[in-house]
Amino acid sequence: EEDQQFRSIFQQIAGDEMEITANELKNVLNSIVSKHKDLNSEGFSLDSCRSMISLMDMDGTGRLNLQEFRHLWNKIKQWQGIFQHYNSDQAGSINSYEMRNAVNDAGFRLNNQLYDIITMRYANEGMNIDFDSFISCLVRLEAMFRAFQAFDQDGDGTIRLSVLEVSC
Numbered sequence: 001e002e003d004q005q006f007r008s009i010f011q012q013i014a015g016d017e018m019e020i021t022a023n024e025l026k027n028v029l030n031s032i033v034s035k036h037k038d039l040n041s042e043g044f045s046l047d048s049c050r051s052m053i054s055l056m057d058m059d060g061t062g063r064l065n066l067q068e069f070r071h072l073w074n075k076i077k078q079w080q081g082i083f084q085h086y087n088s089d090q091a092g093s094i095n096s097y098e099m100r101n102a103v104n105d106a107g108f109r110l111n112n113q114l115y116d117i118i119t120m121r122y123a124n125e126g127m128n129i130d131f132d133s134f135i136s137c138l139v140r141l142e143a144m145f146r147a148f149q150a151f152d153q154d155g156d157g158t159i160r161l162s163v164l165e166v167s168c
């Protein structure tokens with residue numbers, strides 16, 4: 001039953017071509033976020049949505065089919081739960097200290113320097129991280145770690161990259 005519901009939601013977003021473009025993803029994510037008064041967001045950018053698609057796009061179409069969209073949806077739902085855990089005061093954003101714990105809860109183990117870098121990259125003037133920035137950060141972390149693992153064949157935690165292999 002729940003799957004039918006999900007399939008029909010996907011159908012509404014994707015339309016006849018049964019694939020979701022970055023623009024369609026941006027519109028649906030922003031319509032959901034705008035309904036969540038407990039989530040601060042300036043809205044997902046098209047660039048962030050392109051990153052989400054490239055993270056999930058297994059068949060290289062540049063669009064999301066049903067199972068790719070379901071995988072992304074479940075990720076965002078999981079990450080949203082983590083964000084809400086730290087957004088206890090319902091302020092809609094989390095501070096840099098909470099960001100460190102939230103990134104940890106999402107399964108990423110970073111060093112202090114990296115935590116500082118991602119805080120500077122994603123925090124707003126008040127040094128707080130909005131929901132869309134939080135999701136965008138985790139999408140990029142997931143993509144980076146997945147790319148690293150793809151190169152680290154022997155699993156020794158080090159890789160060699162030629163200039164051509166350094167993807168943007």
Ligand SMILES: O=C(O)/C(S)=C/c1c[nH]c2cc(Br)ccc12
Nearest residue numbers: 029030032033036073076077080
């Ligand atoms: O508040 C909730 O219980 C859920 S399940 C929220 C969400 C579940 N998926 C989401 C995606 C975006 Br974008 C924003 C909020 C959610």
